[in-house]
Amino acid sequence: MSEPLLTLDNLSCERDGRLLFSGVDCECPAGTLLQVVGFNGAGKTTLLNTLTGLLPAAKGDIRWRGDSIRSQRQVFHQELLYLGHQVPVKPQLTVRENLLWLGALNPPVTKDAIAEALVQVDLAGFEHSPSFALSAGQKRRVLLAQLYLSRATLWVLDEPFTAIDKAGVLKLEATMARHAEQGGIVLFTSHQPLAMAEFAVLDLSQFQPAPGEAYV
Amino acid sequence: MAWQWFHRLGSPRWFYEKSSRWLVWFAPLTLVLMVVGISWGLGFAPIDSKQGNSYRIIFIHMPAAALALAGYYIMAIAGAVGLIWKMKLPFMVMKSAAPIGAALTVLTLATGSLWGHPTWGTFWEWDARNIFMLVLLFLYAGIVVLAEVYPSRDAADKACAILALVGTINVPIIYKSVDWWYSLHQPASIKLTGGSSIHPSMLYPLLLCILAYYCFYTLALILYTRREILVRESRTKWVAELAQAKFSQSQNASGGAP
Amino acid sequence: MSDAQHGYPLGAGFRAIIRRDLTSVWRNRSDIASPLVFFLISITLLPLGVDPSDKLLATIAPGMIWIMALLATLLSLDSLFRQDYDDGSLTQFILSPQPLYLTVLAKVIVHWLTTGLPLAIIAPLLGVMLSLPSGGYWPLVISLTIGTAIMSLIGALGAALTVCLRSSALVLTLIIMPLYLPVLIIGANTVSSAIAGVGAAQGLALLGAALAMAVLIMPLAAAGALRISSNH
Numbered sequence A: 001m002s003e004p005l006l007t008l009d010n011l012s013c014e015r016d017g018r019l020l021f022s023g024v025d026c027e028c029p030a031g032t033l034l035q036v037v038g039f040n041g042a043g044k045t046t047l048l049n050t051l052t053g054l055l056p057a058a059k060g061d062i063r064w065r066g067d068s069i070r071s072q073r074q075v076f077h078q079e080l081l082y083l084g085h086q087v088p089v090k091p092q093l094t095v096r097e098n099l100l101w102l103g104a105l106n107p108p109v110t111k112d113a114i115a116e117a118l119v120q121v122d123l124a125g126f127e128h129s130p131s132f133a134l135s136a137g138q139k140r141r142v143l144l145a146q147l148y149l150s151r152a153t154l155w156v157l158d159e160p161f162t163a164i165d166k167a168g169v170l171k172l173e174a175t176m177a178r179h180a181e182q183g184g185i186v187l188f189t190s191h192q193p194l195a196m197a198e199f200a201v202l203d204l205s206q207f208q209p210a211p212g213e214a215y216v
Numbered sequence B: 001m002a003w004q005w006f007h008r009l010g011s012p013r014w015f016y017e018k019s020s021r022w023l024v025w026f027a028p029l030t031l032v033l034m035v036v037g038i039s040w041g042l043g044f045a046p047i048d049s050k051q052g053n054s055y056r057i058i059f060i061h062m063p064a065a066a067l068a069l070a071g072y073y074i075m076a077i078a079g080a081v082g083l084i085w086k087m088k089l090p091f092m093v094m095k096s097a098a099p100i101g102a103a104l105t106v107l108t109l110a111t112g113s114l115w116g117h118p119t120w121g122t123f124w125e126w127d128a129r130n131i132f133m134l135v136l137l138f139l140y141a142g143i144v145v146l147a148e149v150y151p152s153r154d155a156a157d158k159a160c161a162i163l164a165l166v167g168t169i170n171v172p173i174i175y176k177s178v179d180w181w182y183s184l185h186q187p188a189s190i191k192l193t194g195g196s197s198i199h200p201s202m203l204y205p206l207l208l209c210i211l212a213y214y215c216f217y218t219l220a221l222i223l224y225t226r227r228e229i230l231v232r233e234s235r236t237k238w239v240a241e242l243a244q245a246k247f248s249q250s251q252n253a254s255g256g257a258p
Numbered sequence C: 001m002s003d004a005q006h007g008y009p010l011g012a013g014f015r016a017i018i019r020r021d022l023t024s025v026w027r028n029r030s031d032i033a034s035p036l037v038f039f040l041i042s043i044t045l046l047p048l049g050v051d052p053s054d055k056l057l058a059t060i061a062p063g064m065i066w067i068m069a070l071l072a073t074l075l076s077l078d079s080l081f082r083q084d085y086d087d088g089s090l091t092q093f094i095l096s097p098q099p100l101y102l103t104v105l106a107k108v109i110v111h112w113l114t115t116g117l118p119l120a121i122i123a124p125l126l127g128v129m130l131s132l133p134s135g136g137y138w139p140l141v142i143s144l145t146i147g148t149a150i151m152s153l154i155g156a157l158g159a160a161l162t163v164c165l166r167s168s169a170l171v172l173t174l175i176i177m178p179l180y181l182p183v184l185i186i187g188a189n190t191v192s193s194a195i196a197g198v199g200a201a202q203g204l205a206l207l208g209a210a211l212a213m214a215v216l217i218m219p220l221a222a223a224g225a226l227r228i229s230s231n232h
Helices: A044-052 A073-078 A095-104 A111-120 A136-149 A166-181 B002-008 B012-044 B053-085 B088-120 B128-149 B153-185 B200-232 B237-253 C011-027 C030-049 C054-077 C082-087 C089-094 C100-129 C134-162 C169-196 C201-229
Strands: A006-015 A018-028 A033-037 A059-064 A080-083 A154-158 A185-189 A200-203
Touching: A006 A044, A018 A044, A018 A059, A033 A044, A033 A166, A044 A080, A044 A154, A044 A185, A073 A080, A080 A136, A095 A111, A095 A136, A095 C011, A111 A136, A136 A166, A154 A166, A166 A185, B012 B053, B012 B088, B012 B200, B053 B088, B053 B128, B053 B153, B053 B200, B088 B128, B088 B153, B088 B200, B128 B153, B128 C169, B153 C134, B153 C169, B153 C201, C011 C100, C030 C054, C030 C100, C054 C100, C054 C134, C054 C169, C082 C089, C089 C100, C089 C201, C100 C134, C100 C201, C134 C169, C134 C201, C169 C201
Parallel strands: A033 A185, A033 A200, A080 A154, A154 A185
Antiparallel strands: A006 A018, A006 A059
């Protein structure tokens, strides 16, 4: 077994002095498909935000390819694709224009690649539609098209199945599984039961602070 | 090790317990200095030949102005330390310094206009120093308001620290530009400190007042920070134990009344 | 390891954000108009509120035009990062390998191109309405061009600090006003001294120096503020 790509080492997170969870240890080698679960407020989104580097960790460390992400932010972000529950699709722009600017923040994308990715998310022919005309589900699909454009190794997907229809969910699951098979890592949260066969689970309920220990 | 000492400074609990011991002698010292300095200045210093007794407000006005300005830098430095070393205590110091500084700025403006009335014949003069103090008040107000309205305390601390740091770069620029503006539009008003050096019999009480103000500032900062520590750490074990101890103490002191 | 070694072109994100925001503004052209309309209307009202004699107007014209330009800029600041914050674009900026400094700078440049620059361009027209003496026109345009750029840069910090607040307008005004003061003083007095025949060189040099400093510091501070407020 090779060195794990992503390591959470004794990770603790707090919000405004309140400890959300502590002592999370997790090693993700290439090919990991991991669902983060826990009750509402257990800190699922906080965990995902912390391991992308959006939030500072209260204690512990996150390592990517053996080095702390704090020491190599730029390299780490080149290999990261993050989709949160907000939808950064500008209504004034067309679908293609949106994917162009989103893409420019990471690897450069070509117009052909965008056309292909839109076929994958059932938005073929929508390149030039203004985004304000799209439905909520279609806007999410524009975001999901990034999965086909990105060259990132680590996918962090916060509630990716929101507002997606059944067929879309199945397709998305297959895409996530394939990314893991090809040596990537997918971390995600979801409130829906999944049809996927194999994936690991990280249950944050097990890392909650004992009553009276939440404030240190 | 030196670093251990430095990082202990970041612990609010350590500071709270240490400062309890400092306050025992520091608070009376400050009180004595304030009383001696101000009564010497207001009561016993000789009368000014040009301005009469009205000049005496300098003993309250001038140290307050100095502290109001220094306080902004103290606040910004605390914020910078908090940002760089990710410590909690400096942020609490920063947040406590803002209202104290604002209060001193208000005191400076108020005493300044009281002084201005007999000397300039008006309560408010668009004088370079007046405008600068007013802007300083806005700078403080920005920090106080920002700290209050932020939804999250951690974010509020860091946001205020950034604003305070940018403010410190701006303070000398504001000072210079107001001065430049004043030199362009200088109205015919009386210059207060017109070259004549201050007599030692007025200088000594003034120096004592400045020292007293510095002590007072430190005292106020310590007290405010202690309050902030208790508010922020109110749900931790050590504060709960402290409250418990105080409570049983007061129970005993009241003689176990039913 | 191969992916990590790929260097992505640094300017790509910068250019993409400029193009994205310019396209957005172009499709919602009416948005540019609002600071301009504010500027025009307030200057039109001014002589009606005071005394419309040429002599008085000429004295207060440089200061009034500058103050109105400042307020118009202030009015437009709130929306600088608002939409990006609400729809999560900000998170994507922060998580991209592109330096946040450049992304912020790109947004500021677009803001200036669509508010400050138009204000500076129509300022001579308002100068005519306020009977600005003839020596003041060029200094007015140049000082406003540089000055509005500085105000956009400083304003970016205020907008970044207040983007996560629900009612941000008042807080934004309070924290930005003291920082705008030197720009206003130098800018307005540059125009007055040019009219008085003293020459505008000193003021314009000061403004240029302030611009250089603001370009270095303000996007950096705003980037730090965005990292803080993006999560709350």
